[in-house]
Amino acid sequence: MEFDPMKPIWAQVARQLKQQIVSGALAPGSKLPGGRDLALQYGINPNTAARIYQELEREGVCATRRGMGTYITEDEEKIRSLRESMIREALERFLSDLAGLGIRREEALVRLQKEEGKA
Amino acid sequence: MITSKNLTKTFGSKRAVDGVSMVLEKGHIYAMLGPNGSGKTTWMKMAAGLMKPTGGEILFNGEPVGVESRKHVAYMSTEPYFYTWMTVADAGKYYADFFEDFSMEKYEELLRRMELEGSMKTRSLSSGMAAKLKIAVTMARDAQVCMLDEPFNGIDLLARDEIRACILQEASPEKLLILSSHLVEEMEAIADRAIFIREGKLVEVRDLEEMRDLDGVSMADRYRAIYGHVEGV
Numbered sequence: 001m002e003f004d005p006m007k008p009i010w011a012q013v014a015r016q017l018k019q020q021i022v023s024g025a026l027a028p029g030s031k032l033p034g035g036r037d038l039a040l041q042y043g044i045n046p047n048t049a050a051r052i053y054q055e056l057e058r059e060g061v062c063a064t065r066r067g068m069g070t071y072i073t074e075d076e077e078k079i080r081s082l083r084e085s086m087i088r089e090a091l092e093r094f095l096s097d098l099a100g101l102g103i104r105r106e107e108a109l110v111r112l113q114k115e116e117g118k119a
Numbered sequence: 120m121i122t123s124k125n126l127t128k129t130f131g132s133k134r135a136v137d138g139v140s141m142v143l144e145k146g147h148i149y150a151m152l153g154p155n156g157s158g159k160t161t162w163m164k165m166a167a168g169l170m171k172p173t174g175g176e177i178l179f180n181g182e183p184v185g186v187e188s189r190k191h192v193a194y195m196s197t198e199p200y201f202y203t204w205m206t207v208a209d210a211g212k213y214y215a216d217f218f219e220d221f222s223m224e225k226y227e228e229l230l231r232r233m234e235l236e237g238s239m240k241t242r243s244l245s246s247g248m249a250a251k252l253k254i255a256v257t258m259a260r261d262a263q264v265c266m267l268d269e270p271f272n273g274i275d276l277l278a279r280d281e282i283r284a285c286i287l288q289e290a291s292p293e294k295l296l297i298l299s300s301h302l303v304e305e306m307e308a309i310a311d312r313a314i315f316i317r318e319g320k321l322v323e324v325r326d327l328e329e330m331r332d333l334d335g336v337s338m339a340d341r342y343r344a345i346y347g348h349v350e351g352v
Binding site: 003007008046048 | 148
């Protein structure tokens with residue numbers, strides 16, 4: 001994974017993990033690698049890896065079971081709401097990029113439909 | 120774990136290290152940064168117990184660095200290391216004789232990762248292979264402190280990934296790792312703290328994730344901001 005070194009690395013990896021949870025690539029209830037293994041897998045500092053799990057736990061996306069490791073939540077409602085908020089974020093980014101080009105929301109919709117028609 | 124108190128080293132009239140005070144804690148990987156001649160190597164040599172301070176103090180777990188601390192501090196210098204008659208396997212035995220914490224098993228594992236063979240003659244190694252061998256003999260020790268001076272020098276892009284992986288493998292809550300390199304980008308993700316040194320003086324020690332979060336800058340950006348105006352950089 002390529003990092004943007006100007007932004008916190010923990011947030012970039014946490015985001016990728018959340019994407020994998022939302023897309024189903026990481027199944028609900030499945031076990032995540034230990035902090036050390038996560039660090040090796042992503043080539044990041046172990047303290048950064050620990051921070052990632054702390055944040056995911058704080059958001060209720062993961063839970064650590066003492067002596068067992070970190071697991072993805074089985075709470076389907078939690079995953080649905082994570083999915084919703086990530087979709088909303090992606091749409092906001094998309095609309096704000098177009099706004100930067102002077103394209104308003106209504107026009108953005110028309111353009112999107114046109115692109116969709118081509119595909 | 121290592122405390123540098125007003126540490127100073129002069130060579131004639133030149134102050135190579137000039138009143139450096141800082142506390143380096145276990146459980147972290149520090150990137151030590153600064154242009155050539157800023158005093159990084161001199162500081163490391165004093166921390167390794169290979170050079171005596173002119174002034175101030177350097178402590179390991181509260182005691183002055185010396186014979187005892189050398190048992191727990193592994194240091195890789197930038198200078199070449201090996202006798203020409205040695206094979207890669209001989210180099211391992213040589214180090215094993217010197218250091219109680221040297222693990223032959225770990226050495227062999229590191230050789231495998233670095234794609235080095237025990238039968239290779241050290242004098243016929245390419246500069247990149249010799250650089251990797253230096254890392255292997257240093258990291259085969261189970262030392263509480265591991266200092267690597269320019270671990271990426273002379274090492275090609277692909278092998279650098281392997282070296283980063285070995286460094287991360289070595290990291291633990293009980294160990295202190297210090298890396299010095301001009302290749303700042305190579306250390307961006309593996310280090311969590313950076314020590315900036317300019318003309319022998321400490322500029323600052325920063326937590327990298329906090330710096331990215333609060334200032335929106337990378338370690339390389341901060342490096343440019345600190346040293347950018349220095350002549351010859």
